Structure formats: C-alpha cells, structure tokens
Amino acid sequence: MPPARLTRITPFFLLAVPILPYALGQHPAGGDIGRTLAVVAATVAWLTWFVVLLPPRAPRYQLQMSVYFVGFLAASAVLVARSPWFSFFCWIGFLHAVRSLAGAWRYAGIAGTAVNRPRANARNGQ
Secondary structure (H helix, E strand, O other): OOHHHHHHHHHHHHHHOOHHHHHHHOOOOHHHHHHHHHHHHHHHHHHHHHHHHOOOOOOOOHHHHHHHHHHHHHHHHHHHHHOHHHHHHHOHHHHHHHHHOOOHHHHHHHHHHHHHHHHHHHHHOO
C-alpha cells in the first residue's frame, strides 16, 4: 500500500480503536457515550473532507491545510478531554503536520499535536 494512501486510512483506524476501551474501561453514562460518539462522527466528517476528498497538498493550499489542522487539533483536544484513550488518534497529527503544512505552520502543527499528548497522560493520572 502506498504511503500516501496509508496516511489517509490510518486516522480512521486510530479514531475507531479507542471507542471500545473508552466504553468498557471508563464506564461512561449513556449521555457521555453519545456526546463522545458525536465528536467522533464530526471528526470522521472533518477527516473525510480534508484528508480523503481534498488530500493534503502543501504549500500550494496552505490556507486550506491550516484550517484542516486547526480543526484537527480542536477535535483531538476534545477527544482527549473525553478520554485519554483517544491520544492514540492524536499522534497522526505529527505526520499530517509534516505532510500537509509548510514553513512555520509545520512547526506550529507539530507543537500543537505535542501539547495534546501529555494532556492525555496527565488526565489518565487523575
């Protein structure tokens, strides 16, 4: 499988995997599961639009990719706040930052992704 295709498929897998441990391990209430699944569904739509239908193309479409990445970081932050299991999804941000952002935006994307990772570990320790 070509690397470009793999980077388009992997985020969906990494987003789906944490749902089961979240539901079984944290014993969330029904409303919490619904809210989390709503955020997951919105994230799937965001990824589908920007990663599958409009594949990352830096630097020509820098504004488009910056909007994608801000949305990705926001979704990652909400998901990690819901459960540290979603930190498995966050790491794809490093790859997408390098692949889809250019110049200083690339470093900002890497830094933004790096901020979400320790937040998951800190939340897990609560």
